[in-house]
Structure formats: structure tokens, C-alpha cells
Amino acid sequence: MPQVLYLESGQADSSSIELKMPNPFERAFIECAFGPDFEFNSFAAMSELVSEESLEVAQERLSSACRAALPKSLHYQFKLSRVPSEPAKLHVRASDAFGGRIPLQGRGAGAKKLIGLYLSLISFVRDTPCLVLLDEPENSLHADAQRALRGFLDSLGSRDGVQIIYSTHSPVMIDPQRADRVRLVLQRSLNGVAESVIDNKPYSENFRQVRASLGMSTTDTLLYSDVSLIVEGETEIVSLPILLMRLSTLDARFKSVGKWLADIHLINGLGDSFDKLCSVAKGFGVKPAVFLDGDKIKRLRESRFFTKHPDVPVVHLPEGVEIEQMVPMSLYIECVAAVHRLKSEEATKDTFLAWMQGCSDRWIEKLAFSKQVDSWLGAEFAVNLNKVQVMKRAAETVEIGSISHLDCLESVAQKVEELLNAK
Numbered sequence: 001m002p003q004v005l006y007l008e009s010g011q012a013d014s015s016s017i018e019l020k021m022p023n024p025f026e027r028a029f030i031e032c033a034f035g036p037d038f039e040f041n042s043f044a045a046m047s048e049l050v051s052e053e054s055l056e057v058a059q060e061r062l063s064s065a066c067r068a069a070l071p072k073s074l075h076y077q078f079k080l081s082r083v084p085s086e087p088a089k090l091h092v093r094a095s096d097a098f099g100g101r102i103p104l105q106g107r108g109a110g111a112k113k114l115i116g117l118y119l120s121l122i123s124f125v126r127d128t129p130c131l132v133l134l135d136e137p138e139n140s141l142h143a144d145a146q147r148a149l150r151g152f153l154d155s156l157g158s159r160d161g162v163q164i165i166y167s168t169h170s171p172v173m174i175d176p177q178r179a180d181r182v183r184l185v186l187q188r189s190l191n192g193v194a195e196s197v198i199d200n201k202p203y204s205e206n207f208r209q210v211r212a213s214l215g216m217s218t219t220d221t222l223l224y225s226d227v228s229l230i231v232e233g234e235t236e237i238v239s240l241p242i243l244l245m246r247l248s249t250l251d252a253r254f255k256s257v258g259k260w261l262a263d264i265h266l267i268n269g270l271g272d273s274f275d276k277l278c279s280v281a282k283g284f285g286v287k288p289a290v291f292l293d294g295d296k297i298k299r300l301r302e303s304r305f306f307t308k309h310p311d312v313p314v315v316h317l318p319e320g321v322e323i324e325q326m327v328p329m330s331l332y333i334e335c336v337a338a339v340h341r342l343k344s345e346e347a348t349k350d351t352f353l354a355w356m357q358g359c360s361d362r363w364i365e366k367l368a369f370s371k372q373v374d375s376w377l378g379a380e381f382a383v384n385l386n387k388v389q390v391m392k393r394a395a396e397t398v399e400i401g402s403i404s405h406l407d408c409l410e411s412v413a414q415k416v417e418e419l420l421n422a423k
Contacts, residue, residue, distance in 0.1 A: 014092075014104070014105050015091060015092060015093075015103035015104060015105045015106075016083060016086075016089045016090060016091050016092060017029055017030065017089065017090045017092055018088060018089055019040045019043065019088050019089065019090060020040045020088040021088075024120060025116050025119065025120055027123065028119040028120045028121075028122070028123035028124070029062075029092075029119050031123045032061070032062055032065055032119050032122065032123065033058035033059065033061055033062040033078075033080070034054070034058050034061075036126070040088065044087060044088075051082065055080045055081065055082075055090075058080055059077075059078045059079055059080045062078045062080075063076065063077050063078050065122070066078075066115065066118065069118055069122075069148070069151075069152045069155075070114060070115070070118060070145075070148055070152075071144045071145050071147070071148040072097075072144075073111075073142075073144065073145070074111055074114060074115065074145065074148075075096075075097065076094035076095060076096055076107075076115075077094070077095040078092065078093070078094055078095075079092075079093040079094075079095060079101065080092060081093075091103070092104045094107055094111075108140075109140045110140040110141045110142065110145055113139075113140050113141070114141060114145055114148075114149060117134075117137060117149070118152060121152075121156060122156075125156055125159065125162050129161035129162065130161065130162055130163075131162075131163050131165070132153075132156070132162070132163070132164045132165070133165050133166070134153075134164070134165070134166035134167070135166070135167050136166075136167055136168055136169060136170075137149060137153075137166055137168075137173075138168055138169075138170045138172065138173050143172050146170055146172040146173055147172055147263060149173070150172065150173050150175060150262075151262070153166065154175065154178075154262075167185075175262045178262070183198050183199065183200055184198070184199040185197070185198055185199075186198075186199055225263065225264055225265035225286060226263070226264075226286065226287065226419075226420060227264045227265070227286065227287050227288070227289065227416055227419045227420055228264065228265045228266070228267050228281045228286045228287070228288045228289070229264055229265070229266050229267070229288075229289050229290075229291060229412070229416060230266075230267045230269045230274055230277050230278065230281070230288055230289070230290045230291070231266060231267070231268070231269055231290075231291050231292075232269050232271065232291075232292060232293055232296060232323075233268060233269065233270065233271060234268055234387075234388050235323060235324070235387045235388050235391045236266075236291065236323055237266050237268055238388050238391070238392050238395075239323065239388075239391040239392050239394070239395040240266070240291065240323070240395075240412075241261060241266065242392065242395040242396055243326070243395045243398075243403065243409065244257050244261055244409065244412075244413065245257065245258060245261060246395075246396075246400060247400060247403075247406075247409065248261070250400045251400060251406075253406075253410050253413075254409070254410070254413055256413075256417065257413050260416065260417065260420055263420075264416060264420075265286070267281070267288075269290075272296070272299060272303075274290055274292075274300060274305060275303055275305050275308060275309070278290070278305075278308075278309050278312055287419040287422070288309075288312050289312065289313045289314070289315070289412070289415050289416055289419060290312060290313070290314045290315070291314075291315050291316070291408075291412050292314065292315070292316040292317070293316070293317055293321065293322045293323060293368075294316055294317040294318045294319040294320050294321040294322070295319070295320060295322075295368060296316065297314075297316045297319070298319075300314065313415040313418070313419070315408055315411045315412045315415060316408070317405055317408055318405065320368075321405065322368055322369050322370055323391065324369055324370050324373075324387070324390075324391055324394075325369050325404065326403055326404050326405055327391075327394045327395070327398045327402070327403065327404075328398070328402050328404075329349050329352075330348075330349040331394055331397065331398055331402075332373075332390065332391075332394050333347060333348055333349045333352055333373075334348075335390045335391075335393040335394045335397070336373060336377070336385070336390050338393060339386055339389045339390045339393060340377065340381070340383050340386065342381055342383075346380075346381075347381070351380075352373065352376055355376050355379070355380060356372065356376070370385065370387055373385055374387075
């Protein structure tokens, strides 16, 4: 049977910790501070000098652990001291960056909740396998704290044998770069009987159903991001984060991407609406950046974009190059065949190039690569290219070493980080 941990509300709402008969939160607190092998009798038998040294080590370990996972506003320095009249208790104070030193119970409800949840979970998931179920864990937390909580839960869920499931009514708790993890509970009436059903793919069409369920418009999501990256279309919305996340785990130049990618907002540029969308983003106090295919930069100059938005960094692929051409052509055509369920021997790089060479309409050579593939599919297989799903599959399967124009992706990462770090 899997372990069960019941997290009671208000567990961190105390100025002292019981060492001899701790509740679940206090036990987690003790394990984080002193380690899992802590024994009260051994601690009680320590001399005053030795116990003071032990407390100094424990409070620094506790402070460091919280700083590693909690938002800066909760980077407390913990102070542990014995209660003279009650040897089985420790007094707990939390000092903030402004020098305020008050008992833990005097901190805000959100701070106490997040600290209690964090300490309880890191202790609980040591013994795998385990399943953690949380109901609206973001309650009482401001947006930055919610974002930190989401990252913490994501890191726990990535451990072998650990699964985290939580319900939420907050857009901040939804990671837009991991859309396949989202499920939407819908209510409906079937033959006069009310029932709840789970939509396993509510993230199609750029989270529209999820946004609607939270009472949000697309522009509302700008309120939860400091930086927005405006890209040409839905293909980039889906595939660019996949490429960046994969690079973050395999290429040192992209190491920091995983820390901020989920916290920025990608905006569908709808082909050519970069000027308008940059103005909208700025109107929400968001710093925009732009990533383009090579054929768009000329239009951007002609529209006087750089005169209107001299502060917006723009990264673009070389002239005539689309994002689809960042992966090898052979792999892209393989993905075309897989997505459209074509016979692998009929849909190959060679058959595509042969069709191009034999095509009587020479104007097709002037088309962008993806439009050439779409024309080929229409002529030979009577299907239309599903650009989004093909490029998604290609981004998920391409060998990192074979990705072209990595310098452009590196530039995107650098520009976004500069905007995030700008004051």
C-alpha cells in the first residue's frame, strides 16, 4: 500500500516545535533541520554548548533548504532555540530580508502554508512510490509564490515513483510549456443526470478551453508574466519550447532555460501582427521579444517596426529559412509520413525531392519549404500538411546535434534572460 500523508491546515501556525511527540508537520520540520536520524533522547542529553552548535547547524540547513525552493519573499533565516521551561520544545523564529525577527506563527497565512507544505512534502516523498493529491494548493499565495510552488511540485513529480496531482483555479499554477499534463473537469447533464467528465486534451488551440474555464481572456495571461516572446504562429508556439527544453538538458549554453521558460508567455503573432502585439504587451507592463522566420524580417523593416519599438529585441532565422528547416529534411518528411499515416516508402525525402524536380509549375520553387511540402502532399496524397503536429513530432525526436541555426535559439535565450534580469 502507498503511504498516506494528511496535511492538516494550520500545522505551521505555531511558535514552537514539539520534539518528543511531533505531529506530521513537526516531524518533517525536524527531519529537514536535523536529518532523518534525529533522536530526542540523544538531543536532550547534549550539553548546552553541544546543543547550541547542533541548533546552529540545524537552522542553517533549514534556511538553505527553504531558500532553494521558495520565492525570494520567503527566504527566511530561521532561528531555533530551546524553551527553558519545556525541554521537549524548540522556539522557532523567522527573520526576513528586512531584519524583521518574529515567531513563525506571526508570519502571513500564505508564508506559513507554503513552508508547511514544502517541509511536509520533501520529507514524505523520500520513501517512494507515493502519490500526492492536493486541492487548490495555491490558496492564500500571491502570484510569485504560486509560481515557485508550481516549480517545486514539478520537481517532486519528476522523481521516480512520485506522482503529483493537484486541482487549481489559478492560471499561474498551469505550466504552458507542459500542456499535455493538463486535464479539465467539465460538468454536463446526460439524460437529466448531472455528471463530471475529464477532458484529457483541453490544451488544444493554445489553452483556449482552459483559459475560458478560469474566466480569462488571452490578454489576461499577460498579467502573469514579466516577459512575452512573440512568435510567428502556432507551430512556433508548440515546437519552440520543446526544442529549448531539450537543449536545456543537453547543451550547457541553454542550461538556465529550464528555470525561466515556464514563466514567460508565448504569443501567437498571427503571421504579421508583431507591431500591435508588442504594443498590447507593453500596455500590460510586459517586456516583449520577437522570434521570426527569415522571410518576415523584411516585412518588419518595411512596417517601421524598429522605429516604433526600438527597445524590443528581435531574433530571426536566416533569409528564406523557416523553423521547419531547423531539423533535417529527412526527419521532417519522416514525421510528415507518421502524422498523416502515409506509407513510409512513398513519403520520403527522395520522393519529395523527385516530385519537386519533376513539377511543371516552376513557381513552386519560390515557395517556403513548408508550403512546398503542403503542395506535394496535396498533389500526391490528397492531404493538407498539419504543420503544428509534424513540427511538434520533429522537435521531440530530432537529435540535438543535428539541429540547424542553434545560434538563433541561443540568441533567443540570451535576449529573454536579459529582459528578465533588467530592472
